[in-house]
Amino acid sequence: MIHRARLLAVAGLLLCGAIGVISSTQTWLTVVLDDSAGRTLDVAGASAIPVLAPLSLAVLALGGALSIVGLVLRYLFGGLTVVIAALLGWLTAQVAFARPTSAVASTVTEATGITGESAVADLVASIDATPWPAATFAIWVALLTVGVFILATGHRWKSGSRRYRTEESVRAAGPTGSRPHDAIDSWDDLSRGEDPTARPLD
Structure with missing residues (x-):
């Protein structure tokens, strides 16, 4: 098991990072406006969570580098993975379960020109979530597990050099x-x- 630990960790990081990047381009929320037309707006993951794509790319970079780094950097990368997973997990949970107006504010402002949190909140009739936020939250739970796995087993990996x-x-x-x-x-x-x-x- 240990001789495959590095491969499993790298594959886990690359998979979670790739899904995070894909998720950032998908529709997370559907907003119905309280106007005469009752317009419906689609909110992408990157709009709901602006750091989603950059941090997902960072996870991909960690996965690529983890295959060649030594012991000290393994622990550093494992710690960074845990921090990123916890942050993205918390932000994604807010969108998936609380559906705050702030997650759709930029999309509503772009479509209507109305700014200000209270003004946007008054204009929003309802916010519905697609399966993407919940699915992405599960990915961050898996990423957190990968980070803990790296910290627990990194000292036993064979040196790649x-x-x-x-x-x-x-x-x-x-x-x-x-x-x-x-x-x-x-x-x-x-x-x-x-x-x-x-x-x-x-």
Whole structure:
């Protein structure tokens, strides 16, 4: 289980972040205005929670970086994951269950030109939620679990840089290694910005 822990954590972060980004583009709330036309407005997740998309992208970035970082950054990323999950979970719960007028204010203002929380509240007849807020709230609960999992198991993950340390050790052996310096080694030297012609001939 432990040897797959890093893979599970990375996959969990990427999945939750991707769903969060997708959710930000979907309709979360439907607003009926108390005007003569009884207009209906759709409110996207990004409008209901302005930080939804940026923080979801941050989760994706954490998932990508978690696959290569060392022990200290694992704990840092795990802590950040818990904080982001808690914040997004709280904000999403407010929209999903309380449906505050503030979540639809920007959309109503854009459609009507009316500003001010009290004025917008007077104009709103009803606010209905789609399944997206509740589904996204479940995703943040899962993200919180991933963050706790990282903090609990991160110290037991195998180092992802072992292969690269081994390669560097072989390169550092230089001419005393088990084989002569060949064209592949010269290509590696060039990729690191070194001049292979400056190396003594074997």
